[in-house]
Amino acid sequence: MKFGLFFTTAFFTGFLMIHSPVSAAPIGVPGATVGKDQSTVGLEFNFLLDRDLDGAPDTEGMTVLAKGQVGLTQRVDLLYRFGFGRFESNGKDSDAGPAFGVGAKVTWAAIDNIRLKIGSVAQMLQIRADKDGTRMAFKEYDFALGVYLDSGTAASLEKRALLTTYGGLAFSAVEVAGALEDNSVGVFAGLLMKMNQTTEIGAELRFIDQTALAVYANFAF
Secondary structure, three states, X not given: OHHHHHHHHHHHHHHHHOOOOOOOOOOOOOOOOXXXXXXXXXXXXXXXXXXXXXXXXXXXXXXXXXXXXXXXXXXXXXXEEEEEEEEEEOOEEOOOEEEEEEEEEEEEEEEHHHOEEEEEEEEEEEEEEEEOOEEEEEEEEEXXXXXXXXXXXXXXXXXXXXXXXXXXXXXXXXXXXXXXEEEEEEEEEEEEEEOOOOEEEEEEEEEOOEOEEEEEEEEEO
């Protein structure tokens, strides 16, 4: 409980103190959460407000994505994304274009007495859009290591919503129209609230290497 309160306080304090800007796809809970042979679908709104690139102006943009997550085992989830996005490079905005991505989440270990789990996420996202009549691509690759609190059993949902806090380190690379940033280390933190047996909503912030804000909802079936 004390850990969760500390994490929640730190998350919102960091959010309010950020003055610089965000990423193409959220990391999400760093581990498998769906369950074996179970699936979820969801919707994500992600805002790239600013990110430094080596030898080029900063880039920014946004994506609207449908996300699916499939539980292969209790410890491994696969995820995929489809949608639309836009980005800015060299001070000019692209048109909206198709976006897609794939990834995997793995839970490696658990500390049962404090309900803490340790996991990782590997994912990529690509946006292809026209800018000045030329088709260009925004590509991002993420690898994250983090922890999350197991929010409780399904029976607890009969009395209250379940809140999961999570966070960790994210290592990423971005390529936009030939400009590359491939040595990026940042921090991510998020809150995920399970409203009932089938619906959960969340918010996530990434900062240091970038400031990444995302809001999302997932639905189990």
